[in-house]
Amino acid sequence: MTSVESPAYEPGHGLLEGRTAVVTAAAGAGIGGATARRFLEEGARVLISDAHTRRLKEHEARLAAEFPGAVTATPCDVTDEAQVRALFEAAVHEHGRLDIVVNNAGLGGTSDLVDMTDEQWSRVLDVTLNGTFRCTRAALRAMRDTGAGVIVNNASVVGWRAQAGQAHYAAAKAGVMALTRCAAIEAAAYGVRVNAVAPSLAMHPHLAKVTSAELLRQLTGQEAFGRYAEPWEVANVIVFLASGYSSYLTGEVVAVSSQHP
Numbered sequence: 001m002t003s004v005e006s007p008a009y010e011p012g013h014g015l016l017e018g019r020t021a022v023v024t025a026a027a028g029a030g031i032g033g034a035t036a037r038r039f040l041e042e043g044a045r046v047l048i049s050d051a052h053t054r055r056l057k058e059h060e061a062r063l064a065a066e067f068p069g070a071v072t073a074t075p076c077d078v079t080d081e082a083q084v085r086a087l088f089e090a091a092v093h094e095h096g097r098l099d100i101v102v103n104n105a106g107l108g109g110t111s112d113l114v115d116m117t118d119e120q121w122s123r124v125l126d127v128t129l130n131g132t133f134r135c136t137r138a139a140l141r142a143m144r145d146t147g148a149g150v151i152v153n154n155a156s157v158v159g160w161r162a163q164a165g166q167a168h169y170a171a172a173k174a175g176v177m178a179l180t181r182c183a184a185i186e187a188a189a190y191g192v193r194v195n196a197v198a199p200s201l202a203m204h205p206h207l208a209k210v211t212s213a214e215l216l217r218q219l220t221g222q223e224a225f226g227r228y229a230e231p232w233e234v235a236n237v238i239v240f241l242a243s244g245y246s247s248y249l250t251g252e253v254v255a256v257s258s259q260h261p
Contacts, residue, residue: 004226009232015245016042016043018043019044019242020046021044021045022091022102023047024102024103025104026104028050031235032050034230035104037232040067047090048073049073049074056073078134078135081134088142098139098149099148099149100149102151105127106169109168111165111168120168124168124172129171129172129175133179140187140192143190144187148191148192152195152196153176153196155253157199157200157260158173159174176196180194193249194251197254199257200256201257202228202229202256222259223259229257233256
């Protein structure tokens, strides 16, 4: 398959001007970090969060140097309900309101089901599915009284298709998809939209460390463009879902890939 080169980086267009956003798992070079940057480029004020405090503070400093006064950081482990509550209280306290939440926190891993431990299964589901539940619930509680808001969850194409060694991750991401659809029906009464993205392969340094070169070649070969996505390409779709351009879209899972049912 011929590989198509990545497109040029699209500049911001002010699509989120004046909005306030929370992005979880945003301390690294992956989708969360790319989304925080894209939101800032589109004019939003952003509260970034991550369980890794040192990396979070370092990323906050880098972004603050480029976008002074527009970014703050609050550490949060999404498996801890008290920390989740504190995160959303901080967002409302610092910005006065909450317009957008991106639930990006997730945990992967590879293990055949026959060898998988209860702890491996439970840990992946607690971060990836239960963490998304906790943050979605907190976001809805903050948004329902204002009568507006957008929640974007990070799912995965693995929630649709089978992949060996990924039973826990696939189950969690399929759960995120179902949670998104059900939350959207309930949130419509508050004027809140809830959607999800389902990326396939967005390359970043951590993924390269934990995934074999052989598997990365195999997964890349399954893509229509013959290449992996840049994290900012997924972030662009999240910007669309967070913006007014998707005002009638809710309960949808948007595949950022050719791999969908």
